[in-house]
Amino acid sequence: MTAPTPQIPLIDLNDGRAIPQLGFGTYQVPPADTEKVVTAALEAGYRHFDTAQMYGNEDGVGRAIAASGVPREELWLTTKLNNSFHERSAALEATERSLEALGGRIDLYLVHWPLAMHDDVARVWEVMEEVRSDHPVDSIGVSNFTPANLARLSEAGLSTPTVNQIESNPYFVNDAVRAACADRGIAVEAWSPLAQGAVFDDPQLTALSEQVDRSVSQVVLRWVLQRGDIVFPKSSNPERMRQNLELFDFELTDEQMASISALHNGTRSGPDPDTFDWRG
Ligand SMILES: NC(=O)C1=CN([C@@H]2O[C@H](COP(=O)(O)OP(=O)(O)OC[C@H]3O[C@@H](n4cnc5c(N)ncnc54)[C@H](OP(=O)(O)O)[C@@H]3O)[C@@H](O)[C@H]2O)C=CC1
Ligand SMILES: O=C(O)C(=O)[C@@H](O)[C@H](O)C(=O)CO
Numbered sequence: 631m632t633a634p635t636p637q638i639p640l641i642d643l644n645d646g647r648a649i650p651q652l653g654f655g656t657y658q659v660p661p662a663d664t665e666k667v668v669t670a671a672l673e674a675g676y677r678h679f680d681t682a683q684m685y686g687n688e689d690g691v692g693r694a695i696a697a698s699g700v701p702r703e704e705l706w707l708t709t710k711l712n713n714s715f716h717e718r719s720a721a722l723e724a725t726e727r728s729l730e731a732l733g734g735r736i737d738l739y740l741v742h743w744p745l746a747m748h749d750d751v752a753r754v755w756e757v758m759e760e761v762r763s764d765h766p767v768d769s770i771g772v773s774n775f776t777p778a779n780l781a782r783l784s785e786a787g788l789s790t791p792t793v794n795q796i797e798s799n800p801y802f803v804n805d806a807v808r809a810a811c812a813d814r815g816i817a818v819e820a821w822s823p824l825a826q827g828a829v830f831d832d833p834q835l836t837a838l839s840e841q842v843d844r845s846v847s848q849v850v851l852r853w854v855l856q857r858g859d860i861v862f863p864k865s866s867n868p869e870r871m872r873q874n875l876e877l878f879d880f881e882l883t884d885e886q887m888a889s890i891s892a893l894h895n896g897t898r899s900g901p902d903p904d905t906f907d908w909r910g
Pocket of ligand 2 (some may be wrong): 682
């Protein structure tokens with residue numbers, strides 16, 4: 631039995647398409663559990679899923695979707711080109727594998743990490759443009775791109791990515807990169823919005839959650855939405871999946887928003903894009 635999907639706002643992309651602002655993340659969902667977890671998320675009402683070649687769980691996402699009976703046009707599927715596949719022929723092969731796993735169509739395909747310490751980001755972006763022209767890949771974007779990486783694409787005369795998926799949470803607001811994206815008309819997707827669980831130990835967020843009578847998770851996710859970013863929390867727990875969808879019947883005041891942003895202390899939950907070059 632599938633729950634009615636809540637009214638989730640759409641964010642306009644610079645290629646004329648529109649993406650649901652709230653979805654479901656699948657990092658650290660083990661491949662063996664993914665079909666079950668994504669099935670539970672579909673039942674909770676999620677229709678937008680974020681996966682990646684790096685996560686090794688695209689097959690499970692695809693199986694859950696195929697078994698769900700949810701019409702494909704009601705879904706949004708994002709996946710990401712892995713770090714070891716930036717070179718053209720490897721990228722084309724990896725894209726074919728992702729398409730096969732995900733049922734033949736990708737809504738949004740991202741360059742997962744820039745690897746700018748080794749490669750010219752313009753080269754992988756040219757490959758992404760080719761993929762979009764020649765494959766059932768509707769929109770292309772980037773992830774973990776710095777302002778310098780974005781500038782390199784425009785200097786090379788290439789198209790503007792639709793989105794930049796970057797770390798953003800109360801401890802690492804990432805506002806300089808968000809501003810660079812806004813200047814270029816690039817939508818921001820906020821990864822690890824809950825700082826991979828660190829927000830739950832925060833006394834100030836606990837106090838605010840008691841004040842507004844919402845969970846800490848709901849308060850933080852609402853903060854992300856009111857900042858205008860796209861977000862896809864991960865949970866393997868059906869009750870928490872449902873809770874993370876219930877974000878559209880309350881609002882944070884400007885003062886409450888500012889108090890969350892003031893928690894920024896520069897602590898990342900994940901790697902720094904200027905140095906991360908893992909190639910699995
Ligand atoms: N492009 C990139 O480089 C990256 C992209 N991402 C994307 O962003 C998504 C979200 O980020 P992610 O790193 O997964 O971390 P999140 O910030 O979404 O936090 C996930 C953690 O929070 C817990 N949690 C979730 N909801 C609740 C709740 N309501 N109450 C209590 N605990 C909760 C989960 O535990 P439990 O499962 O037990 O509920 C899990 O431990 C990823 O899944 C992935 O899709 C993430 C990192 C990097
Ligand atoms: O989740 C992702 O999309 C990531 O790229 C990160 O998890 C990254 O691979 C990492 O944190 C490795 O430790």
